[in-house]
Amino acid sequence: MNDMSNMYIPTYDDVLAAHDRVRPYIHRTPVLTSTYFNDLTGAELFFKCENFQKAGAFKVRGASNAVFGLSDEMAARGVATHSSGNHALSLSYAAGRRGIKATVVMPRTAPEAKKAAVRGYGGEVLECEPSTAAREAMLEELVARTGADFVHPYNDHRVIAGQATCSKELYEEVEGLDTIVAPIGGGGMISGTCLTTQELSPNTKIIAAEPKNADDVYRSFHAGEMIEDDSPQTIADGLKVSLRPRTWHFVSNYVNDVLLATEEEIVDAMYLTWQRMKIVIEPSCAVPLAVILKNKEMFAGKRVGVIITGGNVDLKKLPWMQV
Amino acid sequence: MNDMSNMYIPTYDDVLAAHDRVRPYIHRTPVLTSTYFNDLTGAELFFKCENFQKAGAFKVRGASNAVFGLSDEMAARGVATHSSGNHALSLSYAAGRRGIKATVVMPRTAPEAKKAAVRGYGGEVLECEPSTAAREAMLEELVARTGADFVHPYNDHRVIAGQATCSKELYEEVEGLDTIVAPIGGGGMISGTCLTTQELSPNTKIIAAEPKNADDVYRSFHAGEMIEDDSPQTIADGLKVSLRPRTWHFVSNYVNDVLLATEEEIVDAMYLTWQRMKIVIEPSCAVPLAVILKNKEMFAGKRVGVIITGGNVDLKKLPWMQV
Incomplete structure (x- = not known):
């Protein structure tokens, strides 16, 4: 649905506009530190805690920017x-705040809890067969029929500008970061981080942290061309999706390195975060800490920003119960 | 080991001194709010998050006050x-910071994880038979032999003055609280809360939240005399102990009400806190929220302080896995 030649790349001005637009609907989340993890890594870590964000994840920033940027006519x-x-939760939350309808196409095989959560925020769930073709067909039909605005989870300039407000807040609060580490799936958060880093802290290195089991970004980064994953399996379920043109633009131009973590390393880092920091984080956002613990020499002595992307996890099915 | 007639009751001056003394060794923990819980209760809740405290609980305040108040000669x-x-963890932590020895008498049947945690902070574990008589005999022998200073978990004026620094910080940060709710076991936290409330916010009502399965405080409060529990069983393992003379002094004179929660209500409140606030709390500190959810009409429209006492929990044995 996106064409490279006709692709609008957001700018820092879009980030400023996004922040003004979404501020009433999001939390300015806290930045936590941990003596334990500082001692363990030799680095000085600053955790930007989007697990405390509205709807439980940073995704509400991009979704709110898209929803509140619509004209009244389009919003209707x-x-x-x-x-x-x-993203499904966040779009439903943002639409609810604006008083408009959100419709989410989900495979019928998705967990009932996820469907219920979307409905809990006022969104409507349309179930499709569990295939990309079925999903895209249903979404196209829906958009054609209703005129609804399609808000892609990450390959959308409004979404990228919205996600950028997260690292913007971190740079505003913590000065002199040598490195910033964020998880990467489709690349929305990392793309936004590239935008703010260029503007606010150009000497900060940008590291994308990725599950080894879903290493399309790592392979793309080293190949110099976008390679898509084919249904990867990882505990970090927010990171299974692949890059798209807009996010590949940022990754290929501004990311300094892509580091990988195994499933076991991800679960260990997640467990340790719950145990020591007393915060509930989802597997996806344990990936940055996992790569830091695995590559201590790369981070020792440095001031490191870490994006904790979200805290939506099934408390009755925790990964350390299964591994 | 304490005699009513010879019992020093700490004052607010002791709290001020305690705060100056412990400040370098503790965190000033954040106060969190939750739109979800405000909507659910109709109250405005302010959660003082001691789960983020050093050693994972408020107990480090009292333990540090005792440890750092010792003369060099006694400390040696x-x-x-x-x-x-x-308290075992906290005393070990504080002693470690001062560079002195902490010895903890524990029943040999205590979980290995607890013994390991004390050793992890540098404390020594002495194992005794699992009875009150055995425990007290071993502790007396130890004190007689080494001259170590006995720091009771709550029936100690230094400990009470230290715990008071928690509600002091809350009152300094949040004005106009109508009510403050804290869990009660032996009564150290509540006693400290009485001290600060009298001085800083005398119109605030003090509610002690107690497990129904360990309701010695409820019964004492209504009988007008101290009644001890006999080995109560509750998921809120920090609240199994009974009042002692110093803490009964505060409960009988200053607490406005004692509210009870069942085991199921405690687990539900704990689960909901993890799920919605994304913080790891132990069962004991879910009791205040459980009594608020159970008695909404009593709290609706009010500004309510809630003490989240700690976050030390076995992540591999969560109560919703068992009930």
Whole structure:
């Protein structure tokens, strides 16, 4: 649905506009530190805690920017997306705040809890067969029929500008970061981080942290061309999706390195974070800490920003119960 | 080991001195709010998050006040206590910071993880038979032999003055609280809260939240005399102990009400806190929220302080896995 030649790349001005637009609907989340993790890594870590964000994840920033940027006329036709994760919740939350309709296309095989959560925020769930073709067909039909605005989970300039407000807040609060580490799936958060780093802290290195089991970004980064994953399996369920043109633009131009973590390393880092920091984080956002613990020499002595992307996890099915 | 007639009751001056003394060794923990819980209760709740405290619980305040208040001569002989919970960890932590020895008497049947945690902070574990008589005999022998200073988990004026620094910080940060709710076991936290409330916010009502399965405070409060529990069983393992003379002094004179929660209500409140606030709390500190949810009409429209006492929990044995 996006064409490279006709692709608008957001700028820092878009980030400023996004922040003004979404501020009433999001939390300015806290930045936590941990003596334990500082001692363990030799680095000085600053955790930007989007697990405390509205709807439980940073995704509400991008979704709110898209929803509240619509004209009244467009808004009246509602918004739509496909997602079975945090973007679905966030779009439903933002649409609810604006008083418009959100429709989410989800595979019928998605967990009932996820469907219920979307409905809990006022969104409507349309179930499709569990295939990309079925999902895209249903979404296209929906958009054609209702005129709803399609808000892609990450390959959308409004979403990228919105996600950028997260690292903007971190740079505003913590000066002199040598490195910033964020998880990467489709690349929305990392793309926004590239935008703010260029503007606010150009000497900060940008590291994308990725599950080894879903290493399309790592492979793309080293190949110099966008390679898509084919249904990867990882506990970090928010990071299974692949890069798209807009996010590849940022990754290929501004990211300094891509580091990988195994499933076991991700679960260990997640467990340790719960145990020591007393915060509930989802597997996806344990990936940055996992790569830091694995590559201590790369981070020792440095001031490191870490994006904790979300805290939506099934408390009755925790990974250390299964591994 | 304490005699009513010879019992020093700490004052607010002791709290001020305690705060100056412990400040370098503790965190000033954040106060969190939750739109979800405000909507659910109709109250405005302010959660003082001691789960983020050093050693994972408020107990480090009292333990640090005792440890750092010792003369060098006394400190050289070390400190000792009996506890299989957060006080044991906290005393070990504080002693470690001062560079002195902490010895903790624990029943040999206590979980290995608890013994390991004390050792992890540098404390020594002495194992006794699992009875009150055995525990007290071993502690007395230890104190007689080494001259170590016995720091009772709550029936100690230094400990009470230290715990008071928690509600002091809350009152300094949040004005106009109508009510403050804290869990009660032995009564150290509540006693400290009485001290600060009298001085800083005398119109604030003090509510002690107690497990129904360990309701010695409820019964004492209504009988007008101290009644001890006999080995109560509750998921809120930090609240199994009974009042002692110093804490009964505060409960009988200053607490406005004692509210009870069942085991199921405690687990539900704990689960909901993890799920919605994304913080790891132990069962004991879910009791205040449980009584608020159970008695909404009593709290609706009010500004309510809630003490989240700690976050030390076995992540591999969560109560919603068992009930």
